[in-house]
Amino acid sequence: SAVISQKPSRDICQRGTSLTIQCQVDSQVTMMFWYRQQPGQSLTLIATANQGSEATYESGFVIDKFPISRPNLTFSTLTVSNMSPEDSSIYLCSVPGQRSYEQYFGPGTRLTVT
């Protein structure tokens, strides 16, 4: 199994500002995923980040709002840009397991936008 860490664990930000969330994995992985989990809602995939290529965004999410970097096989960042209170959520990164389609998740970043 993979061990994933995220920074920061939580933050309170003012509207109009941006926050970059870091995700570090203890092993090399090809794919990394970024999810959003709004209160009482299911996990929603934001984008898939592959090393060496542009991230693939899901419907409803755009690169200008959620730029992603993937500089190597163990690290990725997600930036939440020009934040509004609607961006208040938990942001999680994950990686696929070696078998059976399971996913390993980081602890999440709890973002509150005021």
Add this chain to the structure above:
Amino acid sequence: SQKIEQNSEALNIQEGKTATLTCNYTNYSPAYLQWYRQDPGRGPVFLLLIRENEKEKRKERLKVTFDTTLKQSLFHITASQPADSATYLCALGASGGSYIPTFGRGTSLIVHP
């Protein structure tokens, strides 16, 4: 549209009883179904996967059933303990080898001592 339904109301049970959580889906033909556990302030943790051609899967005190006719999965925890209290998410994966499942909202389980 595709829909995954899990009971939004918390399930309260007494320690030692069997907890049963339900995951229903519509407009979906999943190749596999997964169950995850999520504790407050933490990311989900993978528990079990069951494939479309499997009826039942067990792991220690956990049992998952998968009925593709009823479009339903049941998740059982036998001899439940207060430490089993958490939110349990089901997730469905499409055919074609997708590594990206679609998650339900989860059901909160509270086991009382």
